[in-house]
Amino acid sequence: MKKKIQTNSFIGPLLGILFLSIVGCANEEVGEASLEPFPDVVSYNFHIRPILSDNCYACHGPDANAREAGLRLDLESEAYKALAENPGVFALVPGKPHQSEVYLRINSEDDNEMMPPPDSNLKLTNREIELIKAWIKEGAVYEQHWAFEPPKYHEPPAVENKDWPINEIDYFILKRQEEIGLNPNEPASKENLLKRLSFDLTGLPPTLEMMDQFNSNEDPDAYETMVDYLLAQNAYGERMAVYWMDLARYADSYGYQLDNFRTQWAWRDWVIHAFNKNLSYKDFITWQLAGDLLENPTKEQILATGFNRNHKITEEGAVDEEEYRISYVTDRTNTVGKALLGITFECAACHDHKFDPISQKNYYEVFSFFNNIDELRTSTSAIDPLAGTPASYAKKPYIEITDEDASGILSFVNKQDTSKLIVSVMGELDTLRNNYILERGVFNAFGKEVFPATPESILGFDPQYPKTRLGLAKWLFDVKNPLTSRVFVNKIWKEIFGRGIVNTTGDFGMQGEMPSHPELLDWLAIDFMENGWDIKRLVKQIVMSATYKQSVAVSQEKRNRDSENKFYTYASRNHLKAEFIRNMVLSSSGLLVPEIGGRSVKPYQPDGLWEAATAGGSTLSEYTQDHGENLYRRGLYTFMKRTVPAPSMLIFDASNRDQCETERSFTNTPLQALVMLNDPTVLEASRVLASRLINEKSSEKEKINKAFRLILCRKPKTKELELLESYYKEKLASITEADAIELASIGEYPQEDKVDKQSVAALMQVISTMYNMEESISRS
Known part of the structure; x- marks a missing residue:
């Protein structure tokens, strides 16, 4: 019987020792004492509205259908009225908390009187009750929701520690820290900072040459030089594209039962190109929403509108075409709300929003911008994206990218063969559809007729704008729009820091988190708009700050008082994105193929996953693994089948791209450890790096040192x-030739003949140990 090689036999005391100084800090749950002193003046926006929204608005908020006792607390005019059920009593009496029914009810111990009612399982804290009392005493003054007010310019505040700030960001951050009696961390070491910067800007680890150059460069401008170098790399566009794929719900399959193959990857190539050439955010969004409606649009601008076609599409027979068409329009509406405005529009599809001032009418007015789109059915019986398209379909909403395009205006598209490349894009119908409120969101339950418009609570639609997707894009970038810039700078902030200024990046509404630094958010938003919506400039501004450069060390005081790092008193230690973990493994081993763009690839995957979860007749019913260079492409290019996503990606919290996602969770599960221990890509990378190092003329210590630095x-x-040297010698002395041959067979990358297989196998397990350190998959 053939002996089974235990490739994970190194797990034990060695890993325990190696992990000792780095494990367990990121996700430890600790109690956090209240940092905020009781305010001198209570703000409705920042102190009272969150309490009412969480505890009261479900029954006393914007949704008329759910409202109880005729009481509405989200509007000043309604909250001051006498109660319908008791005309002599008022919910709020400005200046008089003990005559205000709201205050009396939240203090009541009578189950029949207390609010929130006992069966709601909600209860106000003593601090929240005191805040409401103080607010009523001060006059119970209402304010419009902060996010619906245009950003206001704030001068960077004065601080006591004038030596710490590098740019304007740091003044806002330090001011809050000084207010609560905390201090920023010391700067990270040059090695740790370079690793963080390289992953944040390119999704790749730094090379040895970059490390040596940066560590030895004493020039005061060395850090900025490195920032500029990384921003200029093509890998920057690939890194940013990972974030945008989640928002744009990009996938390589249609997503419903058959879940067949689709070719939208040329749109992904455009996204990479747009980030690399630093297309302004204004053009980046306008082209994606309405590039086809621009005057004399180029093929590039039309290709950009593939953004709107990335949603799930059915290819099944015997379905109601109109029902699915409405689902596509709904998806686009929801995506604009969540991705670009940070508002949960989807909550108003069936009824008025229960918390935000978005009515069902508002929803279908925005819906109307997308309701006049040509929705030619994408059926496998009608179009084969690999073979091309019949003449009747050779028009909107598809474009063909020809070889001439790929060598000219669309030279950024990685079209490697001469087969037809068809991409779904946008196109308007010749005649206008009528638009209606859909009662309860049902596709054929028509209510009142509506027309393209936007919520007045955010910003009314300028009548000079065309009532088309292009007009919607103009509205998004109106200087008075309070959300577009705020939402984007906040997303980029969270991408870099791991926590947003508004941590609910897809919800700036009343149920979202309040901004930890509202003045900084407004300053960034205004600065971004005034500087041409320049994305690279924004990214550079953030990573150049002293706030970004802090170390990850967390004192016990900060663990207790700022465990969620709301005040950015230290750098985050989140694990890398799933795609970046793959990049790290391939890049450090020398396996990474740096090719930009092109078709998605199918790396190693456990057998039978697609076959067990796919209906018959699908073009993707069987998983056919790629070979050669396609096995070693970046994580960005891993084939994304919606119904059966790549398991190694999903286990590390990647999106399945079913719908727009503005952020990923960060979890730690045993499955993640099993991936790093047993994934063929990780084991193959360990083997290949070991083989290359064994061939080098260097000592054992130098080989291990080099592998450590690479990983x-x-x-x-x-x-x-x-410890690693000792482990290597132990393995070298114990491993048999048969075991070494079997280990050398892992993966398809060719094994060099003239190499000592036992030495390779021993070093391979040392390298695999390094890949399994938590530090290797952490950004800092």
């Missing part, structure tokens, strides 16, 4: 190096 992006400590 963890720093020099090992003396104790770490001693």
